[in-house]
Amino acid sequence: MNRMRGANAYARVGVESQALQASPHKLITMLFDGAQEKIRAARLHMQAGNIEEKGKAISKAMDIVNIGLIGGLDVQKGGEVVANLERYYDYISRLLAKANRENSDAKLEEASVLLETVGSAWREVGGQGAQQSS
Template structure:
């Protein structure tokens, strides 16, 4: 019975996520990527602190791998380096640093390194949200500005694919 209920909860969560992704603007999709990576890192930290080391090693590795995948195949891959110029280049280098740092953290079981990357993602997420908030204010140039302003950094087409 418990397995059936859990499957139902998982199916419901999946539908909710898919609906949220389908309805999200390109700007919101980037925020969702940041959120996903940060949740995965919090999970990794919890597993690293767990008393049950044997079970937590695999779970920690899976959580860190998920965060690296989101950073590399979501955030980094969607950067528009030609339109984003120096800012996109700097973000690319920062995402590369984060992935390498997480790989080292996984090998060395380094909680501080995972927390460092979580902090960097949190700062970037906060800045990204502020960009969206400014573009959605009534004084902004309208909905077109909200959709176009951050797109010089992340390609919307890659995120929605």
């Protein structure tokens, strides 16, 4: 058990140090990746019939969407694009809540696909920015 606790602490420190060193663009990418990871975990827990862990994973995915993605939007500066993203992320959050209540793998899949749509566009924009600064 001590070995597991040490491994978990090491993993948290690794993620925290990555976050501290990351650019704002990389941080958003990490949020998309984290949400996808939690959705994958929720699907596995759902398939295994582990309702409590499924709920925890979905709750963490919702926190990433609500606190990280929506909370990171600058509504004052972003105009219509940011308002549209806010509605998009809110829809994803509501999908996740329904998936949890209804035990719906289809709703988890839809949330994952929607996150990947924006996440892949975000990664592409980041890649272009990195190429331009080279």
